[in-house]
Amino acid sequence: MNSSEIQRLIQLLSRLPGLGPRSGRRAALYLLQKKESHMAPLIEAINNAFQTIQTCQSCFNLDSHKHCSICLDPKRDQHTICIVESVSDLWAMERSNTYRGLYFVLGGNLSAIQGIGPDQLNLGALVQKLQDQDFQEAIFALSATLDGQTTMHYVRERIAPYVKNISSLAHGVPVGGELDYLDDGTLTTAMTHRYKVA
Amino acid sequence: MNSSEIQRLIQLLSRLPGLGPRSGRRAALYLLQKKESHMAPLIEAINNAFQTIQTCQSCFNLDSHKHCSICLDPKRDQHTICIVESVSDLWAMERSNTYRGLYFVLGGNLSAIQGIGPDQLNLGALVQKLQDQDFQEAIFALSATLDGQTTMHYVRERIAPYVKNISSLAHGVPVGGELDYLDDGTLTTAMTHRYKVA
Incomplete structure (x- = not known):
């Protein structure tokens, strides 16, 4: 019943450790209902982390x-x-x-x-x-x-x-x-x- | 002790309903340790949702x-x-x-x-x-x-x-x-x- 974009977001949020289908829906709504104040900062943080974070070649931290x-x-x-x-x-x-x-x-x-x-x-x-x-x-x-x-x-x-x-x-x-x-x-x-x- | 990118990611994940500081850390590590298989799809899904999802002008869905x-x-x-x-x-x-x-x-x-x-x-x-x-x-x-x-x-x-x-x-x-x-x-x-x- 939801748009495929919402379903996909719920599906991936539900896979985070500690979240399930119901809390995945709640997390998706939390983000979607305050896009500028909740979703945009998370997008920026996750993109920054994706681009910069790497495994230390010396100790694997x-x-x-x-x-x-x-x-x-x-x-x-x-x-x-x-x-x-x-x-x-x-x-x-x-x-x-x-x-x-x-x-x-x-x-x-x-x-x-x-x-x-x-x-x-x-x-x-x-x-x-x-x-x-x-x-x-x-x-x-x-x-x-x-x-x-x-x-x-x-x-x-x-x-x-x-x-x-x-x-x-x-x-x-x-x-x-x-x-x-x-x-x-x-x-x-x-x-x-x-x-x-x- | 963590890089600012990791700290910021943990901070924002911890704010999701159902997550706290500890589960925020676990979620961040889950994403960072499998960047291609876990983090990239979430980035795509959250970006798609951010760009496409809007409030229905007729019923506010x-x-x-x-x-x-x-x-x-x-x-x-x-x-x-x-x-x-x-x-x-x-x-x-x-x-x-x-x-x-x-x-x-x-x-x-x-x-x-x-x-x-x-x-x-x-x-x-x-x-x-x-x-x-x-x-x-x-x-x-x-x-x-x-x-x-x-x-x-x-x-x-x-x-x-x-x-x-x-x-x-x-x-x-x-x-x-x-x-x-x-x-x-x-x-x-x-x-x-x-x-x-x-």
Whole structure:
């Protein structure tokens, strides 16, 4: 019954995480009913993001430059690297304000069920980075799930030859919990009590 | 810590109804991590909607033409008009598939608390439409809230000189409920049992 343009907008908004068909309709109406004040700014923001945001060639974070602002920040500890699963986990670590080194985004966890093997992760780039730069410590900040811990043990074997100290977030991370959903206090505790795994 | 482009995108996505800061971040990442498959289609859809969707000059529905497809459909009953509060309520009526006449979108309810008076509604256009066209019946499909019923009684007085039969959705609509949230069965029952108010 709606015009195809409205239906298509509702369809794509409904696919956003957290939205469904009903909230997709509400979001579409919110935009359509105030086109100048609600829709135009979103169009501009999404276009800007589309044109400028790219994957950091050094750590796989997202930023508006080839190398992200964290990699380029000379004030950050250049000898510590924190290995996270995803960009959202990197953002969660940054919000906790407990870490001032560099990052590396693996791009996922090993998962037999989802068919994600080592080749789907950015493992080659990680090993290369550890060979090229001089890191004193690598810290695993992976989810305390079965897949996350499996991933940590696998990646640890691969990077052990290139970095002396390898540690992991303390098990203040609730077992079964995902990093993106933790409060900052728990993340800070876990970072403070990180323990050696190799 | 994020680039300004990402922050702005998160900020605007967070304002969509049903989303907050956390789900706004998730939605932004969903788009940024699959730019070609997720972000590009949304940009196209939102641009198309922005350029084509306009308010129907006859009934205040939203469509890609000056006059919406419901107003232009010759198969619909041209002598019955259904008065709704908003476009989302019009969509809810259409989904219930129980009504085949025309519509008129008031654009809100009278509300002393929110400071919405008769001048903020499309009342002048409604009276004009009822004078210009020959309607046998006007059906109020307003929410069964205090504001909705107040609006019905006020608008009824204004349109009574121009249309013979004025009815309202039956009180199968649960008291305090809003139209957009009803299941189709309830809407069908309410449409079948509409009662005369003048």
